Amino acid sequence: MSVSIIYAILVTSAATFLSRFLGAISSEGIKETSKLFKWFNCLAYATLAALIARTIIFPVGVLVETSYIDRSLVVIFSLIIFFAFKKNYVYPTVLSAVFLSILSILF
Amino acid sequence: MINKYFFFKGFKSILSYDSPAIALGCCFIAIGALLKDLGFNIQESVFSTMLTYALPGSLVMAESLLIGSSLLNIFLAVWFVNARLYPMAVSLFPLMMHKNQPKWKYYFSCHFIAVSAWLIMKSNYEKIEKEHRIDFWIGIGSATWSVAVLGTILGFYFSGYLNKEMMIGLAVVNPIYFMCMMVGASKTLEITLSVVLGVTLGPIFYFFSPEWSILLSGVIGGTIAYFISELNVS
Numbered sequence: 269m270s271v272s273i274i275y276a277i278l279v280t281s282a283a284t285f286l287s288r289f290l291g292a293i294s295s296e297g298i299k300e301t302s303k304l305f306k307w308f309n310c311l312a313y314a315t316l317a318a319l320i321a322r323t324i325i326f327p328v329g330v331l332v333e334t335s336y337i338d339r340s341l342v343v344i345f346s347l348i349i350f351f352a353f354k355k356n357y358v359y360p361t362v363l364s365a366v367f368l369s370i371l372s373i374l375f
Numbered sequence: 376m377i378n379k380y381f382f383f384k385g386f387k388s389i390l391s392y393d394s395p396a397i398a399l400g401c402c403f404i405a406i407g408a409l410l411k412d413l414g415f416n417i418q419e420s421v422f423s424t425m426l427t428y429a430l431p432g433s434l435v436m437a438e439s440l441l442i443g444s445s446l447l448n449i450f451l452a453v454w455f456v457n458a459r460l461y462p463m464a465v466s467l468f469p470l471m472m473h474k475n476q477p478k479w480k481y482y483f484s485c486h487f488i489a490v491s492a493w494l495i496m497k498s499n500y501e502k503i504e505k506e507h508r509i510d511f512w513i514g515i516g517s518a519t520w521s522v523a524v525l526g527t528i529l530g531f532y533f534s535g536y537l538n539k540e541m542m543i544g545l546a547v548v549n550p551i552y553f554m555c556m557m558v559g560a561s562k563t564l565e566i567t568l569s570v571v572l573g574v575t576l577g578p579i580f581y582f583f584s585p586e587w588s589i590l591l592s593g594v595i596g597g598t599i600a601y602f603i604s605e606l607n608v609s
Contacts, residue, residue: 273419279446280436281426283453284460285486291464292485300469303605310569310601311462315593316490317557317573318580319431319459322589323550325578328434329409330542342547343554350555357393357555364551365401365544372543 338371377480378510381503385514388495389522395491398552399519400526405545406433407530408537413437417531424527428520429489430549432457455586459593464488470500471508480509487516494556495519565604572596 298305323331324339331339345367346360353359389396403424410420410433427433432453439449464485472481492515503511530537537545561567576592584591 273415273440274422275446276436276440276449277419277423277426279450280423280432280453283450284427284429284432284457286454287457287460288464288485288488289482291461291488292468292481294461295465295468295472295481298465298469302469305466305469306565306604307598307601308462309466310565310604311593311597312459312466312493313557313560313566313569314573314576314595314597314600315459315462315589316553317570318577318589318592318596319490320550320553320557321574321577322581323431324554326581326585327546328438329546330405330539331546333539334543334547339547342551346551346555347558350558355555355559357395357552357559358397360555361398361548361552365548368547369540369544372540 334368334372335375338368338375341371342368377513378507381507381510382514382517384503385511385516386518388499388515389518395495395519395552395556396522398548399491400522400529401545402430402549403523403526404530404533404537405542406430407527407532408534408542409434409437409530410527411531411534413440415531417528420527420531421524424523425520428486428523429457429460452586455590458590460488462593462597463490463493467493467496467512470496471505471512473506473509475506476509480513484509484513484516487512487520489519490553492516492519494553494560497560563604564607565600568600568603569597572600 298308324343325336327334327339342364346364349360349363350356388394406424407420410423415423423433423436427436435452435456436449439452444452467488468481468485495515496512499511500508557570561570573592573596576596577588580588580591
């Protein structure tokens with residue numbers, strides 16, 4: 269490794285805290301009933317949705333070793349479980365891990 | 376000072392049956408194991424989760440270290456990936472601002488902005504009086520942050536027992552959990568449109584600019600969703 273781990277951690281935390289802190293500072297003049305707040309709410313949800321889609325479609329880390337088809341099957345399977353169990357979050361979450369592990373062993 | 380009643384009310388919110396603690400814990404177990412593989416010791420792994428407390432940022436740091444990136448490159452890469460935290464903060468803090476609360480609480484607790492804590496707060500804030508929402512939020516943030524740190528420690532020490540298939544299973548838990556939470560949160564036109572446009576535009580923009588894709592799809596998708604919902608209201 270070319271840089272010290274400690275420096276990398278400090279730089280990573282500074283880059284992360286910067287967005288959070290700027291967000292907290294900017295919030296001071298914004299009312300929760302304002303249009304600006306509503307716009308930022310839309311931006312936040314769209315950004316998170318994009319992040320989740322990217323994590324599943326273009327993953328990093330160990331998920332790279334799974335195929336698009338396997339990941340797509342897990343998404344469809346999880347959504348079916350989510351709606352079948354009256355929008356319970358735990359069942360699709362736990363079963364998705366089991367399902368993808370089995371798929372990665374089989375294929 | 377922090378109101379203990381609301382703090383613990385927030386802290387206990389992760390104990391509910393559909394809590395994000397399981398998904399969050401699983402992901403940080405994977406992160407703990409990954410950091411150990413990269414050569415981090417236990418102190419560095421815990422220090423990393425405590426200070427960063429953002430999963431995509433930690434993954435980017437790990438990948439950047441692997442390919443030998445400079446500190447400036449790591450800073451910029453993490454900043455781009457975690458830029459989503461800015462609109463998340465701006466869309467949450469106005470709900471908690473109250474003149475009776477000191478500013479330090481807001482500046483201190485912005486560190487807890489992360490998808491899991493943000494989604495819990497967004498689902499529960501209406502049940503709490505505005506004056507005490509910040510204490511409730513600090514409770515939620517402390518709980519999710521503790522789960523992340525605990526997950527990292529478990530992942531570090533149990534990495535030897537986790538094979539590739541188990542790591543893959545742990546890694547998919549977080550995106551699936553957040554996907555379900557986003558679908559569950561899509562109760563209004565503006566949020567539903569924002570989610571649909573974010574999911575659609577994110578992968579499309581990735582082909583043009585992987586670094587900017589999340590930010591661009593958030594800004595463009597969110598803005599389109601906002602204007603469509605405004606037109607619908609008027």
